[in-house]
Amino acid sequence: MSADGEGDARWFDDAAGPVVRPYAMTRGRTRSAAEGKLDLIAVVVADSVNHMPVADQTLSPEHIDIVELSRDSPQSVAELAAELDLPVGVVRVLIGDLLHAALIRVSRPVPPAELPDERILREVINGLRAL
Amino acid sequence: MVYGHSDMGRSHVVDPITLKILVAGGFGAGKTTLVGAVSEIKPLRTEELLSEAGRPVDDIAGVEAKTTTTVAMDFGRITLREDLVLYLFGTPGQDRFWFLWDELATGALGAVVLADTRRLEDCFAAVDYFERRGIAFTVAVNCFQGANRYPEDAVRDALDLDPGTPVILCDARERESVKSVLISVVEHAMMASAARR
Numbered sequence: 001m002s003a004d005g006e007g008d009a010r011w012f013d014d015a016a017g018p019v020v021r022p023y024a025m026t027r028g029r030t031r032s033a034a035e036g037k038l039d040l041i042a043v044v045v046a047d048s049v050n051h052m053p054v055a056d057q058t059l060s061p062e063h064i065d066i067v068e069l070s071r072d073s074p075q076s077v078a079e080l081a082a083e084l085d086l087p088v089g090v091v092r093v094l095i096g097d098l099l100h101a102a103l104i105r106v107s108r109p110v111p112p113a114e115l116p117d118e119r120i121l122r123e124v125i126n127g128l129r130a131l
Numbered sequence: 132m133v134y135g136h137s138d139m140g141r142s143h144v145v146d147p148i149t150l151k152i153l154v155a156g157g158f159g160a161g162k163t164t165l166v167g168a169v170s171e172i173k174p175l176r177t178e179e180l181l182s183e184a185g186r187p188v189d190d191i192a193g194v195e196a197k198t199t200t201t202v203a204m205d206f207g208r209i210t211l212r213e214d215l216v217l218y219l220f221g222t223p224g225q226d227r228f229w230f231l232w233d234e235l236a237t238g239a240l241g242a243v244v245l246a247d248t249r250r251l252e253d254c255f256a257a258v259d260y261f262e263r264r265g266i267a268f269t270v271a272v273n274c275f276q277g278a279n280r281y282p283e284d285a286v287r288d289a290l291d292l293d294p295g296t297p298v299i300l301c302d303a304r305e306r307e308s309v310k311s312v313l314i315s316v317v318e319h320a321m322m323a324s325a326a327r328r
Contacts, residue, residue: 039237040151040177040234040235041149041151041238042149043146043147045146074146074147076149076216078175078206079175082177082206087177088177107146115324116148116240118324118325120150120215121317121320123211123215124240125314125318125321127209127212127215128209128310128314128317131169131310
């Protein structure tokens with residue numbers, strides 16, 4: 001809140017919070033069947049150009065945003081949440097819908113409990129040194 | 132050519148391998164600064180869980196200059212190669228957000244515990260958390276102005292670290308310094324996994 005707005009009981013714009021409550025976008029759903037594969041660094045890819053999700057009346061503007069963002073370049077779940085300014089939980093549900101509709105695919109990160117193999121770790125070290 | 136340029140380019144893109152390193156440490160220890168020093172994007176924030184209303188209960192003794200609380204996960208990205216991307220996630224700086232840690236820690240390559248020698252006790256919980264879960268971590272002592280400098284061994288003793296755990300003095304604002312911290316985490320993770328095999 002801006003300094004001159006302090007002490008003022010009325011809220012304007014950003015200070016008032018989102019016009020639509022985040023979980024209204026998921027129609028109240030807080031979980032997705034796909035949740036297990038939607039780690040923060042799982043990568044969402046929309047590579048089919050044949051689908052025109054804009055024409056799909058069941059999709060919300062946020063669904064369409066996700067498809068469009070991940071069509072430009074693969075996006076991690078965390079990046080999509082930050083970009084859309086939505087809680088990660090909401091974005092996971094929306095991604096789950098899109099997966100179900102086959103509008104996107106998700107490539108899973110290295111399985112938890114397993115470290116990536118030594119070759120990849122060496123590449124990471126070399127990559128960091130070269131930065 | 133039948134296909135447009137974008138179609139052709141798109142179909143040859145390899146899905147990147149994504150990895151994550153966590154950056155833990157007490158409130159005001161410099162986690163977001165560290166992420167920002169190496170990230171190719173301005174650190175992004177995924178979720179705002181704490182509103183302004185939560186601020187008065189934060190204990191800011193010794194870190195008075197900090198005005199905002201990292202309430203959720205600030206993260207940055209380093210594209211090492213087109214198909215190899217490293218994400219750095221700052222963990223929530225307050226104990227009441229422990230429930231978020233399990234999700235963050237799952238599948239993490241390793242972690243940085245950023246220590247402020249003025250409030251070393253703030254990183255006990257993080258050290259304990261990573262030790263219990265067998266996650267490789269490096270303790271990076273952020274050399275703040277106005278804070279006394281202690282040798283690595285003093286910090287190691289104070290935190291009661293395992294002998295193999297690296298302790299590095301760093302400046303979280305300096306890219307080169309943060310790079311060496313991250314390299315140390317990955318090297319440590321590699322050794323730890325080799326020892327397990």
